[in-house]
Amino acid sequence: MKNLAARVPWTLVVFLLALTIPWLGGRYYTFLATQIVIYALFALSLNLLLGVTGLVSFGHVAYFGIGAYFCGILMKTLGVPFFIAFPAAGLGTGLFALVFGYFCVRLTKIYFAMLTLAFSQIVWAICFKWNDVTGGDQGLPDVPFPDLHWIASLPGFSHFRIGDQFYFLALVLVMLCVAALRRLQSSPFGRVLTTIRENRERAAFVGVNVRRYELAAFTVAGIFAGFSGALFGIFNRGVFADYVFWSKSADVMIMTILGGMNHFWGPAVGAAVLTILNQQITSYTEYWPFVLGTILVLLLFVFPGGIMGALDAGWTRLRHRRSNA
Amino acid sequence: MGGLTAAMFLFLIASGLSLIFGVLRVLNFAHGSFYMLGAYLAWQIVHWVTTATGHFWLAAIGAAAGVAILGGVIERCLFRYLYDREELYQLLFTYALVLILGDAAKFAWGTEQLSVSRPSLLNGGFEILGTIVPYYNVFIIATGPLIALGVWLMLTRTGLGRMVRAAALDREMLDALGANVGWLYTGMFMLSSALAGLAGALVTPIQGIVPGMDVEIIVQAFIVVVIGGLGSFWGTFWGSVLYGQVLSFGILVFPGFSLFSVFALMAVILIVRPWGLFGRPIR
Numbered sequence: 168m169k170n171l172a173a174r175v176p177w178t179l180v181v182f183l184l185a186l187t188i189p190w191l192g193g194r195y196y197t198f199l200a201t202q203i204v205i206y207a208l209f210a211l212s213l214n215l216l217l218g219v220t221g222l223v224s225f226g227h228v229a230y231f232g233i234g235a236y237f238c239g240i241l242m243k244t245l246g247v248p249f250f251i252a253f254p255a256a257g258l259g260t261g262l263f264a265l266v267f268g269y270f271c272v273r274l275t276k277i278y279f280a281m282l283t284l285a286f287s288q289i290v291w292a293i294c295f296k297w298n299d300v301t302g303g304d305q306g307l308p309d310v311p312f313p314d315l316h317w318i319a320s321l322p323g324f325s326h327f328r329i330g331d332q333f334y335f336l337a338l339v340l341v342m343l344c345v346a347a348l349r350r351l352q353s354s355p356f357g358r359v360l361t362t363i364r365e366n367r368e369r370a371a372f373v374g375v376n377v378r379r380y381e382l383a384a385f386t387v388a389g390i391f392a393g394f395s396g397a398l399f400g401i402f403n404r405g406v407f408a409d410y411v412f413w414s415k416s417a418d419v420m421i422m423t424i425l426g427g428m429n430h431f432w433g434p435a436v437g438a439a440v441l442t443i444l445n446q447q448i449t450s451y452t453e454y455w456p457f458v459l460g461t462i463l464v465l466l467l468f469v470f471p472g473g474i475m476g477a478l479d480a481g482w483t484r485l486r487h488r489r490s491n492a
Numbered sequence: 493m494g495g496l497t498a499a500m501f502l503f504l505i506a507s508g509l510s511l512i513f514g515v516l517r518v519l520n521f522a523h524g525s526f527y528m529l530g531a532y533l534a535w536q537i538v539h540w541v542t543t544a545t546g547h548f549w550l551a552a553i554g555a556a557a558g559v560a561i562l563g564g565v566i567e568r569c570l571f572r573y574l575y576d577r578e579e580l581y582q583l584l585f586t587y588a589l590v591l592i593l594g595d596a597a598k599f600a601w602g603t604e605q606l607s608v609s610r611p612s613l614l615n616g617g618f619e620i621l622g623t624i625v626p627y628y629n630v631f632i633i634a635t636g637p638l639i640a641l642g643v644w645l646m647l648t649r650t651g652l653g654r655m656v657r658a659a660a661l662d663r664e665m666l667d668a669l670g671a672n673v674g675w676l677y678t679g680m681f682m683l684s685s686a687l688a689g690l691a692g693a694l695v696t697p698i699q700g701i702v703p704g705m706d707v708e709i710i711v712q713a714f715i716v717v718v719i720g721g722l723g724s725f726w727g728t729f730w731g732s733v734l735y736g737q738v739l740s741f742g743i744l745v746f747p748g749f750s751l752f753s754v755f756a757l758m759a760v761i762l763i764v765r766p767w768g769l770f771g772r773p774i775r
Binding site for chain 1: 590752
């Protein structure tokens with residue numbers, strides 16, 4: 168049974184299922200799905216640090232924001248087309264992550280978390296104050312949509328609006344990133360990262376340059392967070408200093424552990440559940456933070472493995488019962 | 493002068509944050525929420541006992557005690573079950589408290605700005621170099637170092653302080669030696685909460701009480717603690733003074749960029765001395 172589940176190309180299945188959303192649902196569902204897809208990439212990129220390498224980065228939002236600003240500035244201020252701005256945003260973010268990460272990986276545990284938080288605060292202050300480039304507290308409104316008319320010329324795609332077209336674009340790009348992340352995590356490189364999570368000292372003993380691997384993981388996670396930020400800036404039609412505020416780092420962490428950080432798809436599941444919950448609950452009450460806080464406390468005390476962890480445990484129990492009977 | 497007053501408030505808050513960090517090794521995001529609750533509680537008490545003389549002082553003490561009790565309950569009933577878990581869970585738990593307490597305060601006291609008038613004893617002020625300095629600010633500037641001295645004496649000169657320092661170094665060993673580490677932690681959590689609550693109550697005559705003051709202050713206190721050195725008591729003190737001065741002189745030198753100058757200071761310190769000005773390097 169396990170082997171069968173392992174043989175399914177999950178990335179492809181998820182992609183094909185997600186692709187049908189604009190056909191099945193209305194505009195609202197496409198809107199929600201776009202948000203989920205972008206957040207899923209953000210949470211998955213964080214999990215490369217959190218779940219795979221065991222690095223608690225409390226400033227991951229910095230790279231999301233840098234990606235968003237990079238792409239927004241390139242597209243709006245400089246008029247660069249999306250297909251150049253998008254990879255450039257990822258690379259630019261990676262460069263920042265490399266520099267910040269260089270200082271961060273010198274520390275461990277809580278000190279690492281605090282230094283990453285401090286860097287994200289610095290990025291926030293720059294975004295908030297550097298009016299000439301980032302628009303300061305006004306942000307960068309009206310980031311242009313990429314030119315997507317070619318999607319309409321594909322057979323079967325002609326009746327979609329711009330929102331649906333952007334969803335297709337985001338979905339394809341995110342799925343490429345997810346496939347890359349999945350490949351990376353099961354590669355020898357990913358295995359070394361897991362070794363570092365399990366035991367830093369032993370990893371160092373067998374000859375792994377722990378800091379270099381951590382820095383590499385930090386940079387890669389930064390690049391993918393940058394990609395998700397770039398997409399989010401376009402999706403939201405603007406880039407604002409809010410994107411980089413530290414509480415967003417906590418939000419994406421909640422997504423990651425809500426879904427379950429020991430499972431590859433966990434963060435994506437968490438992103439989906441949290442985004443849908445947010446939409447549902449904010450339509451009833453303004454006290455969403457209270458609900459989120461309560462969910463978080465429950466999660467920490469009752470379901471530390473998140474949704475995927477709980478499902479896994481349930482599945483195992485079911486199988487045991489069946490084999491006993 | 494305004495910078496110095498702000499610095500003393502910041503110190504009261506940051507010292508509690510640093511104290512918790514020194515003992516429990518966790519960054520308590522909810523510390524700002526305790527500060528905010530202290531302010532709201534002070535307002536509430538002032539409105540209950542408006543007629544009594546010295547009601548402001550009653551409110552300040554009441555707020556500190558109330559927040560300390562809340563902190564104690566949270567530590568005793570929830571937080572202590574997370575001590576042997578990873579830092580991630582501890583950090584996120586304190587963040588959950590920020591969310592819950594922030595909304596609870598909004599629910600209880602609304603979103604309008606509330607304010608408390610100065611205690612009549614400290615009304616008025618005097619003139620230095622053409623600017624009027626309110627007596628209340630002088631009182632705050634004197635209180636900050638006094639509390640610093642008190643906590644420092646407690647940490648270094650008493651048996652309790654020795655236990656606290658021992659707990660920070662090796663919890664299990666202290667436990668094995670027969671000390672009641674569980675209640676020691678609860679006590680430290682309450683002390684730190686009380687400092688936050690007191691700061692919240694004392695700030696009410698100067699600043700309006702608004703939702704969101706929790707997040708604003710925790711960011712500042714975090715910067716102070718990073719500049720001064722984590723878990724270092726005097727580091728927090730000098731970090732606050734430096735922060736207040738950089739902030740108020742930053743306004744004079746580059747208007748509009750004062751916030752930025754503080755962050756720049758933090759960045760430089762992080763790169764040159766990641767353990768802060770007064771902290772000790774950790775490996």
